[in-house]
Amino acid sequence: MKGLRFLRYGRLLPAMAWGLGLLILWEAASWYLLQVRQVPLAQSKLPYIHEVLSAFAEYGDTLVQEGAVTFGNAGLGFLLGAAAGALLAILMSLSKWIEHLAFPYAVASQMIPILGLAPILYGIVHDERVARVLIAGYITFFPVSINMLRGLRGVEPSALELLYSYAAKPWNIYFKLRLPASLPGLFSGLKIAAPLAVTGAILVELMGARHGIGVIMLRNLYYGPSHTYMFWSTVIVGALLGVASYALIGGLERLIAPWQPEFRDKGGDRL
């Protein structure tokens, strides 16, 4: 119960106030551009929020369907990338030799711009689904690996000596100390990667696919001003997917590693 109250007063209320203020400001600015300044193509630049919302209501089914396709592909790639990243982190923590071998390539891989990599990859695999999954995984891999490695390595020496004094077996040192200690790092990597994986999947969709939020985003952009509201709806769906992915990982973190300092009850509600 305490947690929920914290949510209501500590976070939800200010968030709602901010949201409402932003909406009002948006409507006002939109009206100003359209009616007062009479800017050409004013609605493409800043559409009425209520119009966007009505497009949302009208084409909700499509938006949800296409959004789900994007989210599914991004999610699959994310899972694969996270698994590969975690595995590499574990291997690198076990052996300096593997780290020296793999680390420079892991860093170098991040120098390739996604915008260039996506069409190359698409040209090779010729499958929109596989390409999306691969790009999402590729983006996820690095932050997860780096952050988790730091957690695995950054164990307090005295915590390690304690196990040494119990004559602990190597796997016990791993499972009882290093892995739990790496969870905060793992989750910060996952939280960085999750929205990026969604963005990556959308990027691949923009380059040619039959389904996904990126596809209708592009289509409505081509159709021009008449489809402005729908275009903006797809952009909002894309953003929501990113937020949802982040929130999902955050929730998972609270379940799996609730012992971290930032989750500790300070005692007394913050009002």
Added chain:
Amino acid sequence: METAKRYPEIELANVGMRYSSDASEVNALQEISLDIAKGEFVSLLGPSGCGKTTLLRLMADLIQPTSGSIKVSGKSAKEARLARKYGIVFQNPVLYDWRRVEENIALPLEMMGVKKSERKRKVAELLELVRLQGFGDKYPWQLSGGMQQRVAIARALSMEPEILLMDEPFSALDEFTRERLNEELLSIWGQVNNTVVFVTHSISESIFLSDRVYVLSPHPGRLSSVVDIPLPRPRNRETRNSPEFFNLIARIRGSFEGV
């Protein structure tokens, strides 16, 4: 000789420890020889930097001496460690954040492959021993510093170590808490009856607890004197107010002035 009859548990002969790196060399300990009998409570006393922690870590096989030999029950310190003879309490509690109090206490038992039901029984016993009943399901950060250090003691005792090594376990606590925990430690020791090597920089703490105090002096760390503490047990508040107690304090303080 009364102690000679007893079985020597820890024997150090001419132990020296030199820390060397590329840039510098520190002669941390030099020619340390001492015998600690089974079941004794001894203290290593000295100002900070005189090598107390180094000496304790040598006994625990966390580091190896650069000269001399260390024997535990006639065998090497490494064999003693592998046989899980040591319980160690560090200056900081070193509790694992992700484990509840009872899980922290059970950590050594898990390493030893003790069954879950048996672990539960032992943890309950230990919580009572260190007077933390009802705190088993708390997380370490929900406890005060003194309580955390009691958890660390319970954890060290859980594997029923023949030797308990303690490195200034109470130095971060206020004096009231420290004196209370000193009395509790003695009552625990009275029940467990293992060998204790206790590191401290407090003269009164070392006298109150020990059968014998090894006084160390710095640069390089050497044994400057050995003081037997013949105060009767059980020791309590009255012990601290007795003239014998004050005499011993004066004597040990005097041994520092010679340095």
